[in-house]
Amino acid sequence: MVTFILRKVASGIVVLAAISFLTYFLLYYSSANIARSILGEFATPEQVAAKEIELGLDQPLLPRFFGWAGNALSGDLGTSWFNSEPVARALMTRLPITLTVVVVSIIFIAIIATALGMAAAVKRGWIDRVVQGAAVVGDAIPSFVMAIILVTLLAIQWQLFPATSSIAPDSGSAAWVASLTLPVLAIVINGVTSAAQQIRSAVIKQLEKDYVRTLRSRGISEREILFKHVLRSAAPAGLTVLSLQFIGMLGGVVIIEQIFALPGMGALAVTSTTMGDIPLVMGVVIYTVIIVIIVNLLVDLINGWLNPKVRVS
Amino acid sequence: MKFGPKSTVVAVLTAAALALTACGGGGGGGGNAGAPATTLTIGQLQDLVSFEPTDAHIGHTMPYYQAVYDTLIRRAPDGTLEPMVAESWTYNAENTVLTLKLRTDVTFTDGTKLDAEGVKANLDHFKKTQGRDAYQVASMDSVAVVDPTTVAITLNAPDPAFTYYLSLAAGLVASPKALGTEGIKTTPDGSGPYELDTKNTVKGSQYVFTKRADYWNKDLQKFDKITMKFLADATARTNALVSGQVDATLLDPKTGKQAESAGMTLTSSQVDWAGLLLVDREGKINPELGDVKVRQAINHAFDRKTILTQQLLDEGTPTDQVFGPESGAYLPDLDNSYPYDPAKAKALLAEAGYAKGFTLKLPSIVGFEAILAVIQQQLGDIGIKVQIETIPQANFVPDVAGGKYSAFYFQLYQAEPWVAINQMISTSALYNPFKSTTPELQTMLDAVQNGGEKSAEEAKAVNKYVTENAWFAPFYRINQMYFTNKKITVEPQLQQAIPSIYNYAPAK
Numbered sequence: 001m002v003t004f005i006l007r008k009v010a011s012g013i014v015v016l017a018a019i020s021f022l023t024y025f026l027l028y029y030s031s032a033n034i035a036r037s038i039l040g041e042f043a044t045p046e047q048v049a050a051k052e053i054e055l056g057l058d059q060p061l062l063p064r065f066f067g068w069a070g071n072a073l074s075g076d077l078g079t080s081w082f083n084s085e086p087v088a089r090a091l092m093t094r095l096p097i098t099l100t101v102v103v104v105s106i107i108f109i110a111i112i113a114t115a116l117g118m119a120a121a122v123k124r125g126w127i128d129r130v131v132q133g134a135a136v137v138g139d140a141i142p143s144f145v146m147a148i149i150l151v152t153l154l155a156i157q158w159q160l161f162p163a164t165s166s167i168a169p170d171s172g173s174a175a176w177v178a179s180l181t182l183p184v185l186a187i188v189i190n191g192v193t194s195a196a197q198q199i200r201s202a203v204i205k206q207l208e209k210d211y212v213r214t215l216r217s218r219g220i221s222e223r224e225i226l227f228k229h230v231l232r233s234a235a236p237a238g239l240t241v242l243s244l245q246f247i248g249m250l251g252g253v254v255i256i257e258q259i260f261a262l263p264g265m266g267a268l269a270v271t272s273t274t275m276g277d278i279p280l281v282m283g284v285v286i287y288t289v290i291i292v293i294i295v296n297l298l299v300d301l302i303n304g305w306l307n308p309k310v311r312v313s
Numbered sequence: 314m315k316f317g318p319k320s321t322v323v324a325v326l327t328a329a330a331l332a333l334t335a336c337g338g339g340g341g342g343g344g345n346a347g348a349p350a351t352t353l354t355i356g357q358l359q360d361l362v363s364f365e366p367t368d369a370h371i372g373h374t375m376p377y378y379q380a381v382y383d384t385l386i387r388r389a390p391d392g393t394l395e396p397m398v399a400e401s402w403t404y405n406a407e408n409t410v411l412t413l414k415l416r417t418d419v420t421f422t423d424g425t426k427l428d429a430e431g432v433k434a435n436l437d438h439f440k441k442t443q444g445r446d447a448y449q450v451a452s453m454d455s456v457a458v459v460d461p462t463t464v465a466i467t468l469n470a471p472d473p474a475f476t477y478y479l480s481l482a483a484g485l486v487a488s489p490k491a492l493g494t495e496g497i498k499t500t501p502d503g504s505g506p507y508e509l510d511t512k513n514t515v516k517g518s519q520y521v522f523t524k525r526a527d528y529w530n531k532d533l534q535k536f537d538k539i540t541m542k543f544l545a546d547a548t549a550r551t552n553a554l555v556s557g558q559v560d561a562t563l564l565d566p567k568t569g570k571q572a573e574s575a576g577m578t579l580t581s582s583q584v585d586w587a588g589l590l591l592v593d594r595e596g597k598i599n600p601e602l603g604d605v606k607v608r609q610a611i612n613h614a615f616d617r618k619t620i621l622t623q624q625l626l627d628e629g630t631p632t633d634q635v636f637g638p639e640s641g642a643y644l645p646d647l648d649n650s651y652p653y654d655p656a657k658a659k660a661l662l663a664e665a666g667y668a669k670g671f672t673l674k675l676p677s678i679v680g681f682e683a684i685l686a687v688i689q690q691q692l693g694d695i696g697i698k699v700q701i702e703t704i705p706q707a708n709f710v711p712d713v714a715g716g717k718y719s720a721f722y723f724q725l726y727q728a729e730p731w732v733a734i735n736q737m738i739s740t741s742a743l744y745n746p747f748k749s750t751t752p753e754l755q756t757m758l759d760a761v762q763n764g765g766e767k768s769a770e771e772a773k774a775v776n777k778y779v780t781e782n783a784w785f786a787p788f789y790r791i792n793q794m795y796f797t798n799k800k801i802t803v804e805p806q807l808q809q810a811i812p813s814i815y816n817y818a819p820a821k
Contacts, residue, residue: 033711040370040445047443083362084498085516093515148548156556156575163552164544165518258546261553263518267545271360276707 001304008300012293016286020072023285024065027278034276038081055081068282077286078279080272087283090268095287097167098264101180101256102249105187110242112192114231117199117238121207122226131196138193144255147186151259154182164261183256187249195241202237206230236303243299247292349819350800354540356550356562358811360517361543364501364509365493366435367444369482372726372810379814380522380539381422382503384484385413385432386476390816392639392807394476398427398486398504408471408765415462418529419504421488427504429458434489436466439482442493448735449478473731473761473768506533506814518543535818554796561797563811566626569794577796580812581628582805585724586635588787589688590737593719594749601671602719608783610661612651614695620687621789628792635737635785636776637727639807641769647780658695670696676718678706684722716746724791728808730772731761738779754778 035051036043043051052058056067071078077087120131155163165179206212207230215225254266265284272280359373369378387397399413419427433456440450452472457465468475478484491502499516501509507522514520522539542559544550551568553559555575564572573579591611596603617631633650636642662668673692677685689699704712713721725744728736737744739758757774764771779785793810797803804816 030705030707033708036711037707039443040447043443043447083368090516094517151552156552159556162558163556164542164549164558166558167515167518259549259552261518261542261544261546261549263515267517271545274706276705 004304005297005301008297012297015293016289019289020069020282020286021065023282024068024278025061027276027281028061028064030276034081034278037275068279072282072286077283080280081277082275082280087279090280091265091283091287094263094265094268097262098250098253098257098266099291100176101183101187101253101262101264102246104180105184105191105249106242106246108184108188109191109195109245110238112188113195113199113242114238116192116196118203118226118231120196120200121203128200131193131200135193135197138190141190143186143190143252144259146189147183147256147259150182150186165263167263179260179262183253183260183262186256187253191245191249195238195245198241199234199238202234203230206233209233232306235306239299239303239306243295246295250288250291349821350560351536351819352538352540353536353561353801353817354542354559355814355817356544356553356559357541358545358550358563359543360545361520363498365444365498366482366485366487367439367442367447368498369485370445371481375481375809376811376814377520377541378482378485378501379505380507380520380541381501381505381509382485382487383419383505384481385479385486386484387815388477388480388806388813390804390806390812394480397480397484398432399479402476404765408473408763409468411466411468411475412459413464413466415464416529417462420527421491421502421504422508422525423488423490423502425488425490427486428461429464430461431489432456432464432486433458434492435486436464436483438492439485444482446482449475449481449483471763471765473764474729474735477729477732504529506530507539510538533815539814554798557798560801561795561803561817564794564796566628566792566794569628569796570626572796577798578802580795580797580803580805581792582795582807583630583637583727583790584793584808584810585726585791586632586637586787587629587684587722587724587789587791588635588785589720589722590713590744590785591720591783592713592716592744592746592749594782594784595747597716597747598719599671599673601665601667602673604665604667605782606661606665607667608786609651610658610665610695611692611697612783612786613654613658613661614691614697615651615688615786615788616653616691617788618653620684620691623687624684625789625791628794629789630792631789632787634776634780635725635727635787636730636733636772637790637808640727640730640733640772642730642733642772642776644773644776644780647777650780651783651786655695662696668696670698672698672700673720674700674702674718676709676712676721677701677703678709681722688722710743714743714746726808726810727790730769730775734758734761734772734775738775738784749784 035048035055035057039047039051056064068078079086080090116131120128151163154160161178161182166175167179212225212230215229253264254270256262257264257266258270265287268280269284272284355376357373357376361374361377362368364377364381366378366382369375383398385397385399386402387395389395398416398419400416401414403412404410413432415427415429415432421427425431436450436453436456440447440453452468452470452475454467454469457467459465486504487497488502491497500511506525506528508525510521510523520541524534524537528534542553544553544559544562547565547568550559550562551564551571554562554572554577569579589611591602591608593599593602594608601607612633621627621629621631632648634644634647662670675685675688685701689701692699712718713723725736727733735742739745740748740750754775757771757778760771761768761775795803795805795811800820802818802820803812806812806816
């Protein structure tokens with residue numbers, strides 16, 4: 001088990017290093033005018049040149065990358081080039097919001113999708129048809145369209161929720177719940193149907209297996225078969241879907257954050273990328289990759305715990 | 314254990330109901346409570362860089378600074394300059410020394426009293442730091458303290474826009490103790506009508522300002538609290554306004570329709586002009602553009618009215634000139650210079666020797682796609698083949714100002730004549746990358762610079778010259794659509810997309 005984790009962590013570090021370099025490499029080629037953008041339209045060429053030296057923009061790619069990587073390894077992600085805010089602090093104020101949206105959404109999706117998927121697989125009939133139909137509709141309507149519909153109905157027409165985030169430092173959990181309900185709802189509606197569909201087919205597949213027949217013949221109750229054996233065997237498929245959704249959400253939440261003006265990572269990623277704020281972009285990328293690696297590791301571990309066969313491979 | 318879909322639905326509904334009861338006043342009531350509003354919430358398009366005055370930039374971020382800093386001079390909504398920290402000001406006969414007489418009852422939030430030394434420290438700091446709006450003090454040579462309440466600013470040449478600049482970033486005064494420190498970036502130290510409530514402020518999301526107790530001019534404190542929410546997305550701004558989360562915000566023609574139908578009040582003003590800047594008048598990249606007939610042909614190629622309808626749902630006014638009606642340099646007749654006439658355009662091209670047309674490369678960034686498609690089609694109709702080159706947003710201004718393109722589409726604000734001249738007409742102007750000029754034009758520019766009070770009048774000749782010589786191909790002036798709810802009123806500010814914070818008042 002320990003070697004399994006160590007191997008996963010080691011491959012994670014390799015991925016992190018590779019992605020960091022790739023991102024830096026791509027940003028390097030679009031960073032020609034950053035000093036000019038920082039100083040404004042009216043700066044003289046001398047000022048621009050001085051700023052480029054100050055930021056190290058006059059250096060070639062490799063020294064620049066290793067300079068940044070060295071600092072990052074010692075825990076210093078630098079400061080934003082545009083507003084001099086330390087990158088670590090900018091991320092720490094925004095990460096909790098994005099993670100809350102994504103984690104809460106994924107928990108809801110997991111619970112609802114499992115319930116729906118199992119119901120569809122076991123009972124078939126109308127529930128199954130509804131789940132199947134909903135999967136098509138849910139996939140077809142992107143979460144941001146759903147978000148706009150929800151805002152129009154629940155925030156503007158009925159004034160039940162704030163239309164845009166009202167999260168402030170002094171606001172208690174009430175403001176968090178109120179501000180995050182619609183974004184989470186939009187994501188859940190979009191994500192739950194496809195996850196339910198996956199779980200449904202995984203459960204059906206298990207139910208057709210010989211061991212289920214054997215268990216039934218030994219007089220074990222349907223409930224026990226379903227929850228103790230079938231769900232456990234079907235879980236890896238569901239977990240894989242959920243982990244993929246989680247990772248996709250980290251990117252997709254960008255638009256949701258814009259619509260609800262949530263001060264999360266998404267807005268930060270968009271503005272820093274368009275402006276060419278390299279330290280900030282790198283910070284966002286690093287944090288996101290680390291989260292993805294952790295999620296993948298957790299999924300592997302849970303899969304291993306649920307299904308010993310996975311551990312061997 | 315029963316865990317069917319029914320119980321799940323019940324669980325979700327319960328959670329939602331809990332959220333509802335908890336959110337209470339979170340949504341902010343949209344109705345008018347009767348009593349005059351004591352708070353103002355503004356939906357802002359841009360986030361603040363920092364509270365350091367040298368980071369201030371004309372346009373969408375000025376209200377953040379206006380809340381916490383006074384300016385030396387205050388600009389009234391109609392553009393007249395009024396006393397603020399400077400009680401009065403006078404120029405010498407040559408318009409090169411500006412003497413400011415300061416108020417004596419102005420204090421900063423750290424308790425320091427404002428005096429001539431402090432004002433000098435601010436101006437020197439602004440010049441030395443070379444922030445984004447440092448061009449505003451480019452003509453400033455030195456600042457002298459005459460006595461504790463008088464400063465004399467010496468200019469290296471007359472600058473008709475200098476007093477106007479003192480109502481903008483260059484005129485912001487911060488406590489001399491805080492200037493240039495790290496602290497001022499997040500905690501402003503000014504003498505303005507409000508102070509920042511750092512506890513309730515979240516960078517990148519919302520800024521909360523509370524009324525200062527000992528402010529010298531109670532007339533400028535119409536609210537107890539001002540909140541500025543950064544809402545980059547137009548849909549988010551519309552939703553926030555319509556649902557009562559913000560009291561005022563800037564929208565566009567499309568989202569504006571939604572706000573209007575929800576009963577919001579529209580305050581419309583014109584700030585920007587949009588169109589082509591035909592900068593390669595020397596013919597360095599496109600020899601064709603060196604010929605005035607070709608530039609005039611381009612002007613005749615555009616059906617401005619139809620473009621306006623398509624692009625902005627008619628929220629604007631077609632125009633052939635780059636100076637606005639309130640600038641003082643506007644000439645109504647010039648708007649008939651280039652009626653839509655493709656046949657005439659083709660004839661002009663033929664006269665210039667380009668009957669077969671030519672190829673013109675135009676840069677594009679995100680958001681320009683639709684208008685550039687129209688330009689491509691209309692110029693294509695007269696035989697000019699437009700090649701669209703999409704470039705990163707951050708590269709646009711550096712590239713066009715660096716002379717990489719012979720022409721480009723842009724929106725520029727219609728400023729005071731001298732500001733506009735230094736923006737796109739003089740040889741040092743950013744948007745005159747090929748430094749086009751003629752002795753004739755230079756004489757006119759000198760007359761504006763030395764014109765003192767009459768400088769706007771003198772600028773009419775400049776306007777006529779650049780229009781007749783087709784330096785640009787303007788399409789229209791754009792309506793800025795500023796919306797407010799019934800709780801507050803607002804007066805538009807001349808030449809500003811969004812009003813200054815002094816222009817808001819509670820509805821009576």
